[in-house]
Amino acid sequence: MKKVLFICGSPSGEKSTSFVHADFMAHFIKYTYEFISLYETSDPTKPILSAHAQEKEEVFLKIVNKMENADALVWVSGAQCYFVPVQMQYLFEKLLAQNYYFKGKIAATLLTTYGVLDDYIHEKIRDVSEQLGFGHIGDISISGSPFDFNSNESESQCRALAGKINRALASSYVPPRETDFIERKYLSPVIYGDRDFYSVKTAPEIKPEIHKTGKKTIILISGSSISNDPAALFIYNCINAYSRNNIKLIEIENCDIKPCVYCRECILSVTGECCLKDEYSKIEKQLFLADGIIYLGNCGAGIIDSRLRTFLGRTGKLLNQPSLRDKHGFVIATGGGPLGKSGAKHLEYFMGIHGINNIATLTDSIAEPDQFSHVLQWTIQNLDLAMEEKWQAPDRFPAIGEHLIVRDVSIEFGYVVRGNYNFYKNEKRYNYPCRLLTAILYPFFSNTRFRKTFEKLIINHFLKKKKKRLATISY
Ligand SMILES: Cc1cc2nc3c(=O)[nH]c(=O)nc-3n(C[C@H](O)[C@H](O)[C@H](O)COP(=O)(O)O)c2cc1C
Incomplete structure (x- = not known):
């Protein structure tokens, strides 16, 4: 008997909208099926997987075993900051970093959302599925509101997707890959940019006493620690050397920041204060005090790595109330090769939603080392000017x-x-x-x-x- 595996990635457990709809959909599957959650049964907000992409913990190997024994797999989750919850991204990152490949199986996605960039999120999940070897059979976007639990539209989508899986399994149909095959080094969050690229010593020497004449503060938020990530080190050195202003580096990998658990306090409470107590609020305060903000992420799982996403996923209040309107900044995605542009776009969305005037969306994918340091020089000089002259820009579509x-x-x-x-x-x-x-x-x-x-x-x-x-x- 063929088998369908539902992998549930919502930290809201069995009351999550995605689980409720997946449970409904499972009733229409004609084969055996099994649900697994990426959270502890006793506490649905605690992820069972570690954040370390290369770690092969027992529970991870068990999940892989279940994936290997299934014929079809359904990714079940709510949208979180233009992708899946970070806790689900841990699984993607482990599978990609540890070179897993699942041939001859199908995958599908059931996503619950508020309708913000669904197409983009589906495309990213599909990309990950295909890079892992799955043929992606289809995806559905269901309203993330309990008021829609019983709507005709949500039920119809669930039935249709279950039907597709049934028919594909009955005829052993595996859809062909739509995306080009991407080298794993570009999908792994633990391979940081091209080492040869960053070993070229093109970053200028820093002489702060000579040219730090500006009075502004720029915060550089890097997902990884610069001591682990040569790309981030190179970029930090360039930015520090070329800017007239003070650069404050925050390395999320070294901070205590927990992934969002969908408590929704950021949306529903008056203060918007998250239920999680860690270093996030301290960094948020620094964002409010800064004049310039730069988001720097390494690409992993076809998107920005889970370290930076953990921080960005916690900015629920800023997403809802874009309060950084007087700030300027830019974004950089590294190590994504052909997917670098898409990773940078992901960061650009955050700039827009936070209200920051984004002056550039950069990636190291196309430039030569010399060129890239010139691009950084040009951009940071523009940022200095933008902050001093208070450049303004209207909101754009997303x-x-x-x-x-x-x-x-x-x-x-x-x-x-x-x-x-x-x-x-x-x-x-x-x-x-x-x-x-x-x-x-x-x-x-x-x-x-x-x-x-x-x-x-x-x-x-x-x-x-x-x-x-x-x-x-x-x-
Ligand atoms: C911090 C946060 C980020 C969210 N990001 C998105 C998003 O990017 N796009 C979207 O359409 N909905 C977004 N949502 C809405 C959720 O996707 C929606 O509530 C979903 O139903 C949650 O799924 P679950 O109940 O299965 O956990 C977000 C909600 C929260 C609390």
Whole structure:
């Protein structure tokens, strides 16, 4: 008997929207199926995999074994900051860094979202699946709201995807790869750029006492530690040497920052303060104090590595309330080869959504070492000028789109009303609120316990409805 494996990547456990829909979809699978979660059963927010891409821990090997024994696999997860949750990315990174390849099997994706860049996220998951050897049979995007648990649209999508998997397994059909094969070194988060490239000593010597005449502060946030990552070291040296201003380096690999667990405090509470207590809030404060911000990431799993994503995934409040509007910055993705551009684009989305005026989106993929240090020189000199002359730029599409989506969700459900109300009012974004709903929910959301109980009631109500619905369905 053929077998389908559902790999669940949401830290919200069995009440996550993605799990609820995957459970529904599984009822239409005609073969044996199994669910595995990437989190501990006793605590669905704790990942079972380590963040170290090269580590072969027992639990990882067990997952690989299940993947090898399955004929089809479904990636199940909510969208998180334009990709899957970081805890699921750990699995992708391990599989790619340790050279796994699954031939003759099919994969599919069930993603729950608010509709922000779904196509982009699906493309990335498909790329990873194909680079791992799977033929990707299809993907579905389902609304991430419990109000949609029973919608015709979500049920229809689940049935259709289950049907495709059934038919493919029955006829042993494996879809051909759509993407070009990419060398693993470009997909692995532990291979940092091209070593020959960065061993060329083109980074200029730093003489801070001579030219550090600027009064601005630029924060360089690097996913990896510069002592491990020659690309990051090279870039830090160039930026430090060429800028008139002070450069403050933050290496996320050396910081205590935990991955987002979807507590949603950043959206729902008045302060927007995350439930996780670690170094994130200290770094966020530094972002507010800085004049310039640079995001520097190494590419892994076809996207920015999980170290930098762990930090960016925690910026939920900034995604929702783009409060860094007076800042300027740029982004750099390294080590992605042909995927470098796409990794840099991923970082560019964050700049836009955070409200930062992004002056450049760079990658080391195409340039020669000499050229690349000139590109950095040119860009950092522009950044110095942009901060001094206060260059301004309007929002571009992804940022405008996301802000409109968030605003519409607030208006439709009054759900994020308390957290965002003042911000949206001051920014004149909240231009057609449902005043009655706002009036009712504003005081209601002031009490966290009250709010959490209310959320639980809503989810349990829709879960019960879903169970009843399943009992009446014919397969
Ligand atoms: C920090 C955070 C980041 C998110 N990022 C995205 C995103 O990039 N795109 C999107 O469409 N939805 C995004 N969402 C919405 C979630 O994808 C949505 O809530 C989803 O249903 C969660 O899935 P789950 O309930 O299975 O965990 C985000 C939510 C949070 C809390």
